[in-house]
Amino acid sequence: MTDSADQARVDQALVARVLLADDRRAFEQLLRRYQGLVRAQLRRLLNGDHASADDLAQETFLLAWRKLHQFRGDARFSTWLHRIAYTCFLQARRKPSLPSDRHDDEAAQQTAPSHAMDLHLDIESAMQRLSAAEQTVLLHCVQLGMSHSETSYVLAMPLGTVKTHAAQGKAKLRALLADWHDTDRKEQTS
Amino acid sequence: MSEDDAVEALLLARFEGPVPDEGFCDAVMHRLPSRRRRHAWPLAVGLVVGAAVCWLSLQSVPLVRAGWRDWLSGEVSAPALTLLLVMAGISLLTLAWTIAEADDRRSEPGLQQPVSH
Numbered sequence: 425m426t427d428s429a430d431q432a433r434v435d436q437a438l439v440a441r442v443l444l445a446d447d448r449r450a451f452e453q454l455l456r457r458y459q460g461l462v463r464a465q466l467r468r469l470l471n472g473d474h475a476s477a478d479d480l481a482q483e484t485f486l487l488a489w490r491k492l493h494q495f496r497g498d499a500r501f502s503t504w505l506h507r508i509a510y511t512c513f514l515q516a517r518r519k520p521s522l523p524s525d526r527h528d529d530e531a532a533q534q535t536a537p538s539h540a541m542d543l544h545l546d547i548e549s550a551m552q553r554l555s556a557a558e559q560t561v562l563l564h565c566v567q568l569g570m571s572h573s574e575t576s577y578v579l580a581m582p583l584g585t586v587k588t589h590a591a592q593g594k595a596k597l598r599a600l601l602a603d604w605h606d607t608d609r610k611e612q613t614s
Numbered sequence: 615m616s617e618d619d620a621v622e623a624l625l626l627a628r629f630e631g632p633v634p635d636e637g638f639c640d641a642v643m644h645r646l647p648s649r650r651r652r653h654a655w656p657l658a659v660g661l662v663v664g665a666a667v668c669w670l671s672l673q674s675v676p677l678v679r680a681g682w683r684d685w686l687s688g689e690v691s692a693p694a695l696t697l698l699l700v701m702a703g704i705s706l707l708t709l710a711w712t713i714a715e716a717d718d719r720r721s722e723p724g725l726q727q728p729v730s731h
Contacts, residue, residue, distance in 0.1 A: 451646070452639060455639050455643070456635065456639050459635060459638050459639055459642075460632025460635070463632075463633040463638065467633065481638070482638075489646055489649075490647075551625075551628075566625045566626065567625055567626060567628075594618055597624075597625075601624075
């Protein structure tokens with residue numbers, strides 16, 4: 425039995441305890457297991473706005489508590505939570521109080537980073553040059569470790585579109601990083 | 615290591631990972647409302663009362679009485695067929711409604727569908 429299958433069984437048992445016995449401690453265990461990744465997801469989606477991300481994370485878990493009877497076990501519990509979090513993010517983004525569309529246009533117009541920047545800053549700048557959809561897909565597929573089908577479920581995006589965004593995002597990152605490093609190397613040798 | 619693996623490794627190195635709790639769970643637990651328990655008996659009572667009222671109001675209709683009598687005696691008459699068709703239609707409508715409801719509940723994670731990316 426794999427780790428993820430074990431985890432899924434534990435999650436199912438905890439969900440059953442909440443639903444059948446109104447066990448708040450079981451929900452607290454679920455909360456402690458997944459708060460870290462849900463908050464990390466929202467912080468990334470909100471471009472590092474920790475306060476707003478934590479507000480949305482609270483909203484996510486309160487909604488999960490109210491709607492727990494709708495969890496069927498078709499997806500992993502963590503995936504279900506990430507989907508609620510992403511939906512909360514989209515709803516919040518429609519309100520005027522949250523900064524909308526973090527990247528896209530202005531990010532695309534940014535100048536190339538200084539060649540003296542280290543790799544960390546390179547990848548940071550390169551990420552900002554991707555479209556919002558590519559960044560979101562790479563966040564879920566690579567950084568949060570989800571499969572393409574899980575990402576498709578969380579983002580309510582067709583599987584083919586997820587795969588396309590993931591491939592395009594990686595290709596753009598490779599090209600951007602290669603360009604900058606080639607230029608960097610040429611400058612160093614000249 | 616392939617080029618894709620290298621890009622993924624860079625992205626992973628950039629990701630800070632799970633956020634430490636720092637009182638978050640306590641704050642959420644403090645805000646949890648009490649859970650309303652769902653009781654099954656109102657549905658069962660409603661079904662029984664509804665069926666009884668339906669039967670009482672329909673038994674005075676001649677077509678229904680004739681259809682029911684013919685059906686019980688095994689006679690395939692027009693009233694019996696009409697009654698059968700009406701019952702089959704209502705059953706199909708109920709089945710379609712149940713499937714639609716079940717599908718809605720399965721596809722809902724608790725919120726409306728995400729629509730933009």
